[in-house]
Amino acid sequence: MGVLGADGSDTAGTEREGVTKFHLRYTRDAPLAAARLATLQGWRQILFDLGLIGQEATDSGLIGFGNVSERFDAGQKGQERFLITATQTGHKAVLTAKDYSLVTGWDLAANRIDAEGPSPPSSESLTHAIFYASLVDVRYVFHGHSPEIWSCADALGLPSTARDAPYGTPEIAREVQALLALPDCRAAGLVVMGGHRNGVISFAARAEDAGDILIRTLARARGFAPTPKTSP
Numbered sequence: 443m444g445v446l447g448a449d450g451s452d453t454a455g456t457e458r459e460g461v462t463k464f465h466l467r468y469t470r471d472a473p474l475a476a477a478r479l480a481t482l483q484g485w486r487q488i489l490f491d492l493g494l495i496g497q498e499a500t501d502s503g504l505i506g507f508g509n510v511s512e513r514f515d516a517g518q519k520g521q522e523r524f525l526i527t528a529t530q531t532g533h534k535a536v537l538t539a540k541d542y543s544l545v546t547g548w549d550l551a552a553n554r555i556d557a558e559g560p561s562p563p564s565s566e567s568l569t570h571a572i573f574y575a576s577l578v579d580v581r582y583v584f585h586g587h588s589p590e591i592w593s594c595a596d597a598l599g600l601p602s603t604a605r606d607a608p609y610g611t612p613e614i615a616r617e618v619q620a621l622l623a624l625p626d627c628r629a630a631g632l633v634v635m636g637g638h639r640n641g642v643i644s645f646a647a648r649a650e651d652a653g654d655i656l657i658r659t660l661a662r663a664r665g666f667a668p669t670p671k672t673s674p
């Protein structure tokens with residue numbers, strides 16, 4: 443069993459998402475069967491094609507962004523679990539079964555994620571866990587980056603966390619939990635991450651609904667303030 447600390451290993455470092463600090467207890471394991479990953483694979487591909495998942499140029503070089511997850515059946519001890527794309531996969535046009543990880547437990551208060559699989563999980567796993575912990579009906583959580591949606595959040599009346607709440611902190615976790623307690627936010631199925639530049643998250647019981655709300659919101663944002671597509 444390999445135990446890696448997120449502060450100094452796979453999930454930190456080159457990925458901007460990696461600024462999220464959490465304690466990772468990771469066990470390397472075999473990939474899941476491709477068929478089990480098909481739903482996530484399909485939607486991840488569409489979000490990549492739309493530019494909601496990809497990579498962007500930063501002062502530290504090209505940084506991957508975007509990740510998708512799916513609630514998994516409870517484990518032997520009844521613990522909550524979810525599948526999620528692995529860390530540092532945002533730049534990949536096509537993922538394989540080796541690019542997915544199974545989160546087998548979490549502790550929001552302690553900032554801890556337990557995971558197993560062929561690769562460590564996305565460093566945004568703790569954010570996904572907030573949704574699964576808060577809403578029992580949610581089975582899919584998609585996180586993408588969209589300058590269009592992010593910059594139009596207020597104009598479009600989208601639920602949003604405060605811009606001064608730094609991403610990956612207990613404050614933002616509490617903000618997300620407070621938003622998810624609001625019926626209007628739950629009905630919207632989407633949260634704009636004000637303190638995480640361009641970050642937006644959709645959530646739903648069905649994958650097609652989580653994907654649909656992201657795509658429809660992107661269309662609204664582009665209709666509101668059409669912008670030419672920029673290179674990554």
Ligand SMILES: [Zn+2]
Nearest residue numbers: 459507508641
């Ligand atoms: Zn992000």
